[in-house]
Amino acid sequence: VAVTRLEVTPGGDAERAYPIFVDPDEAAEERLAERLREHAPGARIGVITDENVARLHLPRLRPELERAGAFAFEVVPPGEATKSLGVAERLCDRFAGELDRTGLVVALGGGMVGDLAGFVAAILLRGVRYVQVPTTLLSQVDSSVGGKTGVNLRAGKNLVGAFHHPVLVYADIGTLRTLSDRERASGMAEVVKHAVIADPGLLELIEAKAADARAGEPQLTAELVARSVRVKAQVVAADERETSSAPDGGRARLNFGHTVGHALETAAAGTDHPLTHGEAVALGMLAAARVGAATGAGEVTLETRLRELYPRLGLPVDLDGWLERWREPAGPGNAPGRPTPIEALIGVDKKREAGAVRFIVVDRIGSTRVVRLDGPRLREILLGEKRR
Ligand SMILES: NC(=O)c1ccc[n+]([C@@H]2O[C@H](COP(=O)([O-])OP(=O)(O)OC[C@H]3O[C@@H](n4cnc5c(N)ncnc54)[C@H](O)[C@@H]3O)[C@@H](O)[C@H]2O)c1
Numbered sequence: 001v002a003v004t005r006l007e008v009t010p011g012g013d014a015e016r017a018y019p020i021f022v023d024p025d026e027a028a029e030e031r032l033a034e035r036l037r038e039h040a041p042g043a044r045i046g047v048i049t050d051e052n053v054a055r056l057h058l059p060r061l062r063p064e065l066e067r068a069g070a071f072a073f074e075v076v077p078p079g080e081a082t083k084s085l086g087v088a089e090r091l092c093d094r095f096a097g098e099l100d101r102t103g104l105v106v107a108l109g110g111g112m113v114g115d116l117a118g119f120v121a122a123i124l125l126r127g128v129r130y131v132q133v134p135t136t137l138l139s140q141v142d143s144s145v146g147g148k149t150g151v152n153l154r155a156g157k158n159l160v161g162a163f164h165h166p167v168l169v170y171a172d173i174g175t176l177r178t179l180s181d182r183e184r185a186s187g188m189a190e191v192v193k194h195a196v197i198a199d200p201g202l203l204e205l206i207e208a209k210a211a212d213a214r215a216g217e218p219q220l221t222a223e224l225v226a227r228s229v230r231v232k233a234q235v236v237a238a239d240e241r242e243t244s245s246a247p248d249g250g251r252a253r254l255n256f257g258h259t260v261g262h263a264l265e266t267a268a269a270g271t272d273h274p275l276t277h278g279e280a281v282a283l284g285m286l287a288a289a290r291v292g293a294a295t296g297a298g299e300v301t302l303e304t305r306l307r308e309l310y311p312r313l314g315l316p317v318d319l320d321g322w323l324e325r326w327r328e329p330a331g332p333g334n335a336p337g338r339p340t341p342i343e344a345l346i347g348v349d350k351k352r353e354a355g356a357v358r359f360i361v362v363d364r365i366g367s368t369r370v371v372r373l374d375g376p377r378l379r380e381i382l383l384g385e386k387r388r
C-alpha cells in the first residue's frame, strides 16, 4: 500500500506540526480509522459532511468512523450558503453537550465543509481538535491544509473566521472517483497554480500526463495531490498568517491568479455562464501571466504555455472573451446592477492599498514576485485602453 505521508509545520513551529496522508488504495477508510484512533485514542467524534458526500461516501466510511468513536453524523446541505454563522451555531449547539475538550470534529467533504467544520472546531469550547477528510480535488490540494477556517457573511465570502489547524489531514483519493469532470478540472487549476509558483517538475509532469490527470487516474492523482500539498505546506511553514513582506509574496503567492480570478468568479456568479472557482483562477493565471510579461517582471512564455495546457485539462482559455465582457456594466458575463469586474477589482483594492493592485507574478517557473499596479495601468494591460 503506497500511502504518502507529508507534514506541515505551521510558521516553522514543530510543536504544531501535523501529518497529511495521501492514500490512493482500496480500503482507505480502514487506515483512516486507524489514524483517528492513533491521534485521538478514545475520543468522541462528531462528523460534519454534506448531503452529496453523505450519499456517495458515507455508506463506505460510516462503519469505520463509528469504530473510531464517531457518535454523530451531521449532514448539511451542499453549497456555499451553508457556510454561515447560523449553521455554525446550530452545529455548535448540537455538539456542545456531547463533546468535551478531548473531543474531535471530522470534516468530511469539500472545501465548504472543511471551512465550516474547521470553524466550528475553532470556536466550540474555545477550540477542539479536528481532522480534515477532504473529498474534492480542490480541498485535497488546497483548502484542507493551512489552517484557514471560516464562514461567509452577506457582506462577502470568508469574512468571519479563525486560524485553526487540523491535527491530521487524510486525503482518500478514492473519494474523487465520484467528482464531475468539471469539479476535477477546477481542482487541477490549483495544482497547476502550485506547480507554476513553486515546482517546475510538477508542471512538466502535468504536461506529460494531462489526459490521465483529466481522467483522474488514481496513482497519478495521488502524486499530483502529494506534490501540490508539499508546495502549500512549504508556503504555510514559511508564512503561516500571510504577514510576510518577502519579495516573493510569502503566503500571498498562493493568490497567484486569484486577483483577476476572484473578480471574474464574482461577476459570473448568478449569470447564465457561472465560472467555478478553478476555472476563474485558470483565467486569472492567464491574466497574471500577461501582467507579468507586460511589466517586464514576469516569465514571457507563461501565458502561451498555460494556453496549450488548459484545453487538455478541461480548463477555459477564453480570457479575452471574458475581458471583453468586463467592459459592460451588465452583459452576458455580468449580472445586472453589479459593478463591472474591473471596477470591482480596482474598487476592492483601493480600500486596501491606496489604489494599487498587488499582483503576484511568476518571474520564472517555480518563482514569484510581487508587483504593484494602479487601476489605469491594469486597464491598459488587460483591456488595451490607453491611459488618459
Ligand atoms: N481554507 C482555505 O484555505 C480555502 C482555500 C480554497 C478554498 N476554500 C473554500 O473551499 C470552498 C470550495 O471548495 P470545493 O470546491 O471543494 O467546494 P464544495 O465543498 O462546495 O464542493 C463542491 C461540490 O462537490 C460536492 N462533492 C464533494 N465531494 C464530492 C465527491 N467526492 N464526489 C462528488 N461530489 C462531491 C459537494 O457536495 C459540492 O456540491 C469554498 O468555500 C472556498 O472558500 C478554502
Ligand SMILES: [Zn+2]
Pocket: 142, 190, 258, 277, 281
Ligand atoms: Zn483558489
